[in-house]
Amino acid sequence: MKKVDRDDIVTSFNKFSPLLANKLLERKFFDVTHIYSANTELKFKLSALQEKFSELSDAELDTQLANLVDNIILTVKQYDLLLEKEASVIFISQIVVFLFILLISLFLLVYCRRYIVTPLNQLEENVLSISNHHFNVEFLDHSNEIGVVSTGLKSMSAELESLIAAMQKKVFDKKTELESANESIQFLFTISQKLSTVKLTHPIIIEALNALAKQTHLTKLCLELVNGVQIDSDYGCATEDKNNKRIPIIINGEPYGYLNYIQAITTDENTSIIVSFSSLLARALYQEEYSLQEQKLLLMDERGVIARELHDSIAQALSFLKIQCTVLNRQIDSNADSEQVKSSVSNIKEAVTDAYVQLRSLLSTFRLNISVSDFKEAVLIMTSQLQKQTAAKIQLGLFESNFQTHANQHIHLLQIIREAIINAMKHANCDNIVINCVVIDQKLATQKVIITICDDGVGIEEKPGKDNHYGIEIMNQRANELNGILEIKNLPVGTEIKLIFEI
Numbered sequence: 001m002k003k004v005d006r007d008d009i010v011t012s013f014n015k016f017s018p019l020l021a022n023k024l025l026e027r028k029f030f031d032v033t034h035i036y037s038a039n040t041e042l043k044f045k046l047s048a049l050q051e052k053f054s055e056l057s058d059a060e061l062d063t064q065l066a067n068l069v070d071n072i073i074l075t076v077k078q079y080d081l082l083l084e085k086e087a088s089v090i091f092i093s094q095i096v097v098f099l100f101i102l103l104i105s106l107f108l109l110v111y112c113r114r115y116i117v118t119p120l121n122q123l124e125e126n127v128l129s130i131s132n133h134h135f136n137v138e139f140l141d142h143s144n145e146i147g148v149v150s151t152g153l154k155s156m157s158a159e160l161e162s163l164i165a166a167m168q169k170k171v172f173d174k175k176t177e178l179e180s181a182n183e184s185i186q187f188l189f190t191i192s193q194k195l196s197t198v199k200l201t202h203p204i205i206i207e208a209l210n211a212l213a214k215q216t217h218l219t220k221l222c223l224e225l226v227n228g229v230q231i232d233s234d235y236g237c238a239t240e241d242k243n244n245k246r247i248p249i250i251i252n253g254e255p256y257g258y259l260n261y262i263q264a265i266t267t268d269e270n271t272s273i274i275v276s277f278s279s280l281l282a283r284a285l286y287q288e289e290y291s292l293q294e295q296k297l298l299l300m301d302e303r304g305v306i307a308r309e310l311h312d313s314i315a316q317a318l319s320f321l322k323i324q325c326t327v328l329n330r331q332i333d334s335n336a337d338s339e340q341v342k343s344s345v346s347n348i349k350e351a352v353t354d355a356y357v358q359l360r361s362l363l364s365t366f367r368l369n370i371s372v373s374d375f376k377e378a379v380l381i382m383t384s385q386l387q388k389q390t391a392a393k394i395q396l397g398l399f400e401s402n403f404q405t406h407a408n409q410h411i412h413l414l415q416i417i418r419e420a421i422i423n424a425m426k427h428a429n430c431d432n433i434v435i436n437c438v439v440i441d442q443k444l445a446t447q448k449v450i451i452t453i454c455d456d457g458v459g460i461e462e463k464p465g466k467d468n469h470y471g472i473e474i475m476n477q478r479a480n481e482l483n484g485i486l487e488i489k490n491l492p493v494g495t496e497i498k499l500i501f502e503i
Contacts (some may be wrong), residue, residue, distance in 0.1 A: 187215050250296075396435050
C-alpha cells in the first residue's frame with residue numbers, strides 16, 4: 001500500500017478548509033438547505049479528521065479520506081447543479097432584460113413618433129401653410145417643449161392672420177378709394193373736355209348738370225346766373241327750396257352765378273366733385289365770355305382792315321375819278337376838242353373798271369379770310385378762282401405754310417399774290433404761273449418767309465404802263481405794311497416777283 005504523505009494531506013486540509021465557510025452559500029436565491037447541511041457535515045468530518053489525524057493508521061486514514069472525497073464530490077455535483085440553475089436564471093434574466101429593453105425601445109419609438117416626430121411634422125406643415133397665407137390650421141396640444149413652440153406659433157399665426165386681414169382691408173379700402181377718385185377724375189376730365197372743346201350752349205350746360213347730378217346723387221340741381229338767366233337740369237331746380245345748398249361761380253374774383261343743389265347722400269367726395277365742377281364751369285364760362293370779347297375785338301380789327309383796304313384801293317380810284325370828272329368839266333366849259341374829252345372819258349371808264357375789279361378782289365379776299373384760316377388752303381382757293389379767268393396753268397411749287405400770321409398780314413399776303421397773278425395774266429402772255437413759299441430758320445424765334453410768283457411770259461417792261469404801275473405801287477404798299485421787301489426782276493424766261501418778310 002502506498003504510503004500516505006501526511007504533510008500533503010495537512011496542506012490540502014489547510015487549503016480546503018476555507019472553502020467550507022458559510023459565506024459560499026450566502027445571498028443565494030435557490031433552496032440550498034441540503035447543500036448547506038452537507039457542507040456543514042463535511043466541515044465537521046473534516047475537523048474531526050484533522051483532530052484524529054495523528055492517531056489514525058494509514059488504512060483508516062485512507063478510508064476516512066475516501067469517504068471524505070466522496071462527500072466532497074457529491075457536494076461539488078450539488079454545486080455544479082446549482083451553477084447550472086444559476087446559468088439558466090442568468091440566461092432567462094438576460095432574455096427578460098432584452099425584452100424589457102426592447103419594450104422600452106418600442107415605447108420610446110412610439111413616444112417619439114407620437115409626441116416628437118408627428119408634432120414636428122405638423123409644425124412644419126403649419127409653417128408652410130402660414131407662409132402661403134393659409135391660417136386655418138390645427139395645432140397639437142402637448143405639455144412639453146414642442147407644445148410650447150406650437151402654442152407660440154399658434155399665437156403668432158393668429159396675430160399674423162389678424163394683421164394681414166387688417167392690411168388687406170386697408171388695401172381694399174385704399175383701392176376702393178383710388179377707384180372712386182379715378183372715377184371722379186375721369187368724370188371731371190370728361191366734363192372739362194365737354195365744356196372746353198365746343199361752344200358753350202345751354203344744352204351742353206344742361207347735359208353737364210345732369211351728369212353731375214347723377215355722379216353725386218343730387219335730387220335737384222340748377223345754375224343761377226347773376227344776370228337773371230337760370231338753367232335747370234332734368235332733375236329740377238333747387239333755387240326756391242329751403243334745404244338747398246349754393247356754391248358761387250367766381251370769375252375774376254366776382255360771383256358770376258350760383259350752383260344750387262339738394263344732395264341726397266352727403267359725402268366729402270361728392271362735395272369735392274361739386275366744388276371742382278363749379279370751378280370747371282366757371283372757367284368754361286370765363287373762356288366763353290373771353291372768346292366773345294376776343295371775337296368782338298377781331299371783328300373790330302377786321303372792320304379796320306376792310307376800311308383801310310377800301311381806302312387804299314377803292315378810295316384812291318374814286319379820287320382819281322373825281323379828278324378826271326373835274327378835268328372833264330373844265331374841258332367841256334372851255335370847249336376843248338373832242339379828242340381831249342374822249343381821253344378823259346376813257347380814263348374815267350378805265351378807272352371805274354379798275355375800281356370794280358379791285359372791289360371784287362377785295363370781296364373775294366375777305367371771304368377767304370373769314371372761311372379759311374390756313375394760308376395754303378386760302379391760296380389754293382384763290383388760285384382756283386383765278387384759274388377760271390386764264391388759259392395759263394396756275395400751280396403751287398414748294399409751298400410751306402407752317403407759320404402763323406395775323407388777319408391783316410393774311411390779307412396783305414393774299415392780295416400781293418393775287419395782284420402778281422393778275423398782272424401775269426394780263427401782261428405776261430405766259431403759259432405757267434408757279435407760286436412758291438419757303439420758311440427759313442423755322443426753329444428760331446424769328447422766321448423768314450420768302451414768297452415768289454414766277455411766270456414764263458415776255459417779262460416786265462423797264463417802265464411799266466399806267467395799270468401795271470398802279471398795281472405794283474399797291475403791292476409795294478402792302479409789302480411795307482408787312483415790314484418786308486418786294487423785288488421784281490426779269491428772268492431769262494419770264495418774270496419773278498419775290499416778297500421777303502419776317503414773323
